[in-house]
Amino acid sequence: xTMIRLKCVFALILIGIASIGxxxxxxxxxAFVALFRPRWFKTLVDxxxxxxxxxxxxxxxxxxxxxxxxxxxHASAAARxxxxxxxxxxxxxxxxxxxxxxxxxxxxxxxxxQWFLTLMKRVYGEQ
Numbered sequence: 001x002t003m004i005r006l007k008c009v010f011a012l013i014l015i016g017i018a019s020i021g022x023x024x025x026x027x028x029x030x031a032f033v034a035l036f037r038p039r040w041f042k043t044l045v046d047x048x049x050x051x052x053x054x055x056x057x058x059x060x061x062x063x064x065x066x067x068x069x070x071x072x073x074h075a076s077a078a079a080r081x082x083x084x085x086x087x088x089x090x091x092x093x094x095x096x097x098x099x100x101x102x103x104x105x106x107x108x109x110x111x112x113x114q115w116f117l118t119l120m121k122r123v124y125g126e127q
Contacts (some may be wrong), residue, residue: 076125
């Protein structure tokens with residue numbers, strides 16, 4: 001496992017512990033990513049997926065039409081809205097004793113599933 005992935009695992013364990021209780025930290029962070037698409041998160045995802053079967057620099061697999069920027073922007077907005085709604089649901093679930101989003105994030109960092117990379121490509125669109 002690379003150093004960046006080990007750092008992420010450690011940070012997610014701490015966030016998971018801190019999220020037990022009334023403040024859902026990980027899902028709030030996910031909502032922030034959905035709304036503002038910070039560059040640091042895209043860089044982090046690219047670094048996590050580097051040297052894996054999935055290639056973050058491969059051609060667009062977002063499902064948007066190639067060559068039509070309006071359709072790509074619409075696909076990105078739709079993906080961002082879906083992610084935001086999912087994070088709101090997770091905020092409600094994370095109030096309980098099990099930090100759901102932190103556990104899902106740990107799974108993503110350890111196993112680097114293709115569906116998450118595809119989701120991030122859709123969320124970030126042309127960025």
